Amino acid sequence: MKKLFGVVAEFATPDAVRNAAEDLRRSGFRAFEAYTPYPVEGLDRIIHPGAKLLLPLLMFSAAVLGACWGYWIQFWDEALNYPINVGGRPYNSWPAFMVGTFEFMLLVTIAAGFIGMLAASGLPRLYHPIFEAGAFERASRDRFVICIEATDPRFDAASVRALFERLGAERIEEVPA
Amino acid sequence: MATTLTNELPAGAPVVRPDVTLTTLSEDVSSRVLMRSAPLWWWIGFGLSFALLMVLIVQMAVLFIVGIGVWGVEIPVAWGLAIAEYVWWIALASGGTIVSALFFLTRSPWRSATNRIAESMLLSAAPCAGLMPIMHLGRPGFFYWLFPYSTVMGVWPQMRSPLWWDFICLLCYILMSIMYYYAGILPDLATVRDLATTKPKKIFYGILALGWRGSVAEWQNQRIVYAIMSAIMAPMVISVHSVVGLDYAAGLTPGWHDTQFPPYFFFGAVTSGTAVIVMLTILVRWGYGLQSVLTEYHFNAMAKVMLVGSLMLAYAYVWEAFGPLYSSDVAERTEFLHRAFGFTAPLFWSEKILTVIVPQLLWLPVVRGNQVLLFLISGGIIVGMWQERVVFTTASLEHNYMPSYWGNYFPTLWDWATLAGTIGLFLTLFFLFLRFAPIISLAEVREIIEDEKAK
Known part of the structure; x- marks a missing residue:
């Protein structure tokens, strides 16, 4: 028997895929994922429930670090490394450093968010x-696909197929690993 | 969902026409990217833009070989068209971020179909802005001395200077805009990848899409990050254009030395940036036949943004006059009188008419619904804003404190070549975006379609 990645079912409407996901969760499946052309309302709470704090926290800490970095560059340069006395003004003239600090903070935050988004999704x-x-091709256009992965302890190709049939899937297929 | 702008809309202007489905949307927009050869109008437009781009190349070569004396800049007017156009370009780019980021936060439904046009526009305009100060440097090869990195010369930039802030702002802005654009376009590139039929295109878009699958986990991450990015980009772009205003406000020149200029510049950015987006949206809509996705609803909404922008500008103009006239500073007053009634008077008054008075027509729903008028008004705003930046930059230097130091500014042929050339660069980049990337945000319009269906 060939090794399977999972069994895939294709649905035509967002409601159908939401009902199916709810049903799967209730019947005890855990390792399943939906592939949709746009973020379907409510589907994320069914498939990946729980608070999603990782990326916001990552971006927040990046903001703090970025601000410190930005300020440090300017402080180090203007006060320590290359001090220029302009009319007796303080070397560490923090109000003048705020723009640079702000921009570095935002740049680092966005970069962290961008890289974090890719890393958290396992991309590239x-x-x-x-x-x-075969069903996947249209999941980026107009179809909604659910895949129960073979790693799920309750996975059994035949019974999963029957379950999908009961849920009204339009097309069911097995995907090799 | 729809929070604003819907009350007085005619029933015939939905956000998306009802005949658009998920299937037709993806295929329509992607086919514009995947088609074998571009339509004739694309080649004509691209050819003309490319010809203008060549003007820029020649102009830059002459400028770098001969020096900036080929421009009309001289003492006393050492900042001429190039600096004014730097402000103008960065304002157009900023408007793109405003439409894209600010109206994402307000959840305005019209933003979904226009944000990609806005972002492509800003990514095309920002390099034009960035080129201007570099060309304006006497030693353009040394522009990298502004980077805060440890040079072997031991020379460091003066980081208390608004000019350095400006450099950092522009640099961060371009980098952040690229990441913001890419985070938004990733799912759409996956759609194009899945629709591609030839091997080279499959590989090209396959690599660009980074293997995006549209899984729930990916959507979750993308939406969280995109929302935070939008919340960052909106204040970011305000800071960028305000710092451009500070370049002037921190100078002691009469007419520049005023705290109102950071917001004043920003108001101009909102108005002129939206105007470019309106013009490009009209062109894309007819060129690519996307009338069912880019509807009257979008033009109605954007026209109102322009109207609000022009009212804010009017407010800024009143203060521009009130400050010098009310103050007891003779230099400020004579400079303003020079600006309004002297050498620059024709530009000064036509600018006010184009950016404030003519846009008042947008109060009328008939005008907002008429794309020819919208196109003309937007074009007028863009030209008017160009005049505004030029008058603002040159008139103050023409009329500094010392009467013995007065003199007028006349642009040379090479100044105009710079303008034409950067327009060529802008349009060339935009045509390339149009050809190689989906110009409508598919994922977001899909949500709009489903929302409309659910109603």
Whole structure:
């Protein structure tokens, strides 16, 4: 028997995929994922419940670090490394450093968010077994796809197929690992 | 969902026409990217833009070989068209971020179909802005001395200077805009990848899409980050254009030395940036036949943004006059009188007419619904803002404190070549965006379609 990545079912409407996901969770499945052309309202709370704090916290800490970094560059340069006395003004003239600090803070925050977003999603990853599914091609356009992965302890290809049929899937297929 | 702008809309102007489905949307927009050869109008437009870009190349070569004396800048007017156009370009770019980021935060439905046009516009305009100060340096090869990095010369930039803030702002702004654009376009590149039929295109868009799958986990991460990014980009762009205003406000020249200029510049950015987006949206809509996705609803909304922008500008103009006239500073007053009634008077008054008086037509729903008029009014605003930046930059230097130090500014042929050339660079980049990236945010318009269906 060939090794499976999972079993994929295709649904036509966002409501159908939401109902299916709810049903799967209630029947005890955990390792399943939906692929949709846009973020379907409520689907994330069913499939990946729980507070999502990692990325906001990452961006917040990046903001703090970025601000410190930005200020430090200017302080180090203007007060320590290359001090220029301009009319007796203080070397550490912090009001004049605020713009630079602000911009560095935002740049680092956005960069952290961008890289964090990719890293948290495991991107870039140019190949994924789900690409083998014939149904997947339209998941980036107009169809809603659910895949129960073989790693789920309750996974059994035949019973999953029957379950999807009961849930009204339009097309069911097995995806090789 | 729809919080604003919907009350008096005619029923015939939905955000998305009802005949658009998820299937037709993806195929329509992606086919513009994937088609074998671009339509004739694209080649004509691209060809003309590319010809203008060549003007820029020649102009830069002459400028770098001969020096900035080929421009009309001289003492006393050492900041001429190039600096004015720097402000003008960065204002146009800022307007793109405003439309894209600010109206994402307000959840305005019209933003979904226009934000990609706005962001492509800003990514095309920002390099034009960035080139201007570099060309204006006497030693352009040394522009990198502004970077805060440890040079072997031991020379460091003066970081208390608004000019350095400006450099940092522009640099951060371009980098952040690229990341913001890419975070938004990633799902759409995956759509194009899945629709591509030839191998080279599959590979090209496959790599660009980074393997995006549209899984719930990915959407979650993307939405969280995108929302925070928008919340950052909106104040960011205000800071960028305010710092441009500080370049002037921190100078002691009469007419520049005023605390009102950071917001004054920003108001101009909102108005002129939206005006460019309106013009480009009209062109993209007809060129690519996207009338069902870019509807009268979008023009109505953007026209109102322009109207608000022109009212804010009017407020700034009143203060521009009130400050010098009320103050007891003779230099400020004579400079303002020179600006309004002297050498620059024709530009000064036509600018007020184009940016404040003519846009008042937008109060009328008929005008907001008429794309020809909208196109003309937007074009007028953009030209008017260019005049505004030029008058603002040159008139003050023409009329400094010392009467013996007065003199007028006349641009040379090379000044105009710079303007034409950067317009060429802008349009060339925009045409490339139009050809190689989906010009409508597919993922967001899909949500609008589903929302409309659910109603």
